[in-house]
Amino acid sequence: QSALTQPPSVSGSPGQSVTISCTGTSSDIGSYDRVSWYQQPPGAAPKLIIYEVYNRPSGVPHRFSGTKSGNTASLTISGLQTEDEADYYCCSYTSSSTLMFGGGTRVTVL
């Protein structure tokens, strides 16, 4: 049960766009639209920001968007803001009926 692959860190200036990739296999991301994304500021519990690939929960800003192509899911933050600085995790359902998180990506606002 290896973790999904995310870049350890990404950075951008306020107003720029950043994209975080989440690479899995045909046994998880490639087979299911049960991909979600979480934002975790330092010292806080994670918060759901994208569910089922591209859906935003109520209250999550429209600058957060999700997509999927093949075995890779992506989270894009458009118009980066200072409060977006946090760790981000992807998660997918798998063919073993289990769940798997990515290793996490630290987003830094320059």
Next chain:
Amino acid sequence: QAQLIESGGGVVQPGRSLRLSCAASGFTFSSHVMYWVRQAPGKGLEWVAFISFDGSNKYIDSVKGRFTISRDNSKNTLYLQMHILKTEDTALYFCVKDRREWDLVGSFDLWGRGTLVTVTS
């Protein structure tokens, strides 16, 4: 509003046992899949176990045979019984709710604040 409150964490020696509890309120507990997710100090998130509304369950390989997830729908409470604890089980354990009713989609829309388990000799 909906909330999850974990309890039961603490400092234990390797090989010992601990039981975590999670009190749920503000939503229909019995109709949601519930999960335990952990985070080792300074590390990422790791799914540990889930229990469905029908009582079926699954575990990550590293805890199979040692951990047992259960629920008491009459008390709106989720449990995680942990036996033969190892140092690598040291983590903040979060109780988590699935977003959908009557389905397992792995979208965790409600998290507790976590309870810390430290396994050390």
